[in-house]
Amino acid sequence: MAEKSTDQLSDADAHLIALDGVGKRYGNIIALSDITMAVDNGRVTCVLGDNGAGKSSLIKILAGLHGHDDGTMRVMGAERHFGSPREALDVGIATVYQDLAVVPLMSVWRNFFLGSELTVGRGPFRRLDVALMKQTAQRELAAMGIDLRDVDQPIGQLSGGERQCVAIARAVHFGAKVLILDEPTAALGVKQSGVVLRYILQARDRGLGVVFITHNPHHAFPVGDRFLLLKRGKSIGYYAKKDITVAELTAQMAGGAELTELAHELEQMN
Numbered sequence: 001m002a003e004k005s006t007d008q009l010s011d012a013d014a015h016l017i018a019l020d021g022v023g024k025r026y027g028n029i030i031a032l033s034d035i036t037m038a039v040d041n042g043r044v045t046c047v048l049g050d051n052g053a054g055k056s057s058l059i060k061i062l063a064g065l066h067g068h069d070d071g072t073m074r075v076m077g078a079e080r081h082f083g084s085p086r087e088a089l090d091v092g093i094a095t096v097y098q099d100l101a102v103v104p105l106m107s108v109w110r111n112f113f114l115g116s117e118l119t120v121g122r123g124p125f126r127r128l129d130v131a132l133m134k135q136t137a138q139r140e141l142a143a144m145g146i147d148l149r150d151v152d153q154p155i156g157q158l159s160g161g162e163r164q165c166v167a168i169a170r171a172v173h174f175g176a177k178v179l180i181l182d183e184p185t186a187a188l189g190v191k192q193s194g195v196v197l198r199y200i201l202q203a204r205d206r207g208l209g210v211v212f213i214t215h216n217p218h219h220a221f222p223v224g225d226r227f228l229l230l231k232r233g234k235s236i237g238y239y240a241k242k243d244i245t246v247a248e249l250t251a252q253m254a255g256g257a258e259l260t261e262l263a264h265e266l267e268q269m270n
C-alpha cells in the first residue's frame with residue numbers, strides 16, 4: 001500500500017496518458033489553460049472543481065470529443081490529438097458519462113453488449129448468441145462483485161449506483177486501459193456512492209488507469225492517488241496523496257478566503 005502514490009511527471013513515456021500545458025478554447029471563452037496531469041496503470045487520478053471549472057472540457061479532450069488547442073497530450077508514449085471518440089476508444093480509453101447512455105427498457109445483458117453483440121453462425125444463419133452474452137455479463141458483473149439477481153431485468157430497474165457499476169464492468173470487460181468517470185457519484189446518496197467508490201478501486205486493482213471527476217473531496221480522497229484541482233479553467237494544484245490531507249483538499253476546493261468572506265456576510269444578515 002505504501003507504493004500507491006506517485007508523482008513522477010518526468011518520464012511522459014511511462015504514463016498511460018500525460019497532459020502537458022493543455023489548453024482549450026470555445027471561441028473567446030478559455031475553458032482550460034495550461035493543464036498538466038498524468039494517468040497511470042493501477043492508479044486513480046481525481047479531477048476536482050466546482051461547476052464551470054473545466055472538468056467536462058478536460059475529459060472531452062481525453063475521450064476524443066474535442067481537440068485541445070494548446071499543449072501536448074501523450075497516450076502510451078505517442079503524441080495524440082484525437083479526431084473522434086472512436087479513436088480514443090481504439091487505444092483503450094473508455095468514458096462513462098454522467099447521463100449514462102443506456103436503454104432503460106432493455107435488459108442488463110443487452111445494455112452490457114450494446115454495439116458489440118456476440119453472434120453465432122455464419123451468413124444467413126448468423127444470430128445473436130444470447131446464452132453466451134447472458135452468461136458473460138453475469139460472470140463479468142460477479143467478478144467485479146456486482147451481484148444481480150437476474151441479468152434479464154431491465155437496466156432501468158437498477159439503482160443509479162448499480163447502473164454506474166454495470167458501465168464500469170462493461171469497460172473493464174471490453175479491454176479498457178483507461179477508465180474516465182464523469183461525476184459518477186454526483187446524483188447518489190451516501191450508501192450508493194460507497195458502492196461506486198468500491199468499483200473504482202476494483203478497476204484500479206485490475207490495472208486500469210482511472211480518471212475520477214468529482215466535486216466532492218470526501219469521495220476523491222479515499223480512492224485517489226493524485227488530485228488535480230481546477231478553478232475557472234486553471235490548475236490551482238496537483239498533488240500526490242502523501243502531499244495533501246482531506247481537510248486541505250476541502251479548503252482548497254471551497255476557496256478558504258471566499259468562504260470566510262461569505263460567513264461574514266451571512267452573519268451580518270442575521
Ligand SMILES: Nc1ncnc2c1ncn2[C@@H]1O[C@H](COP(=O)(O)OP(=O)(O)O)[C@@H](O)[C@H]1O
Pocket residue numbers: 026029030031049050051052053054055056057058
Ligand atoms: N461547447 C461549449 N461552448 C462554449 N463554452 C463552453 C462549452 N463547453 C463548456 N463551455 C464553457 O467552458 C467552461 C468550463 O465548462 P465545463 O468544462 O463544462 O466545466 P465543469 O464540467 O467543471 O462544470 C464554462 O465556462 C463553460 O460555460
Ligand SMILES: [Mg+2]
Pocket residue numbers: 055056057
Ligand atoms: Mg461537468
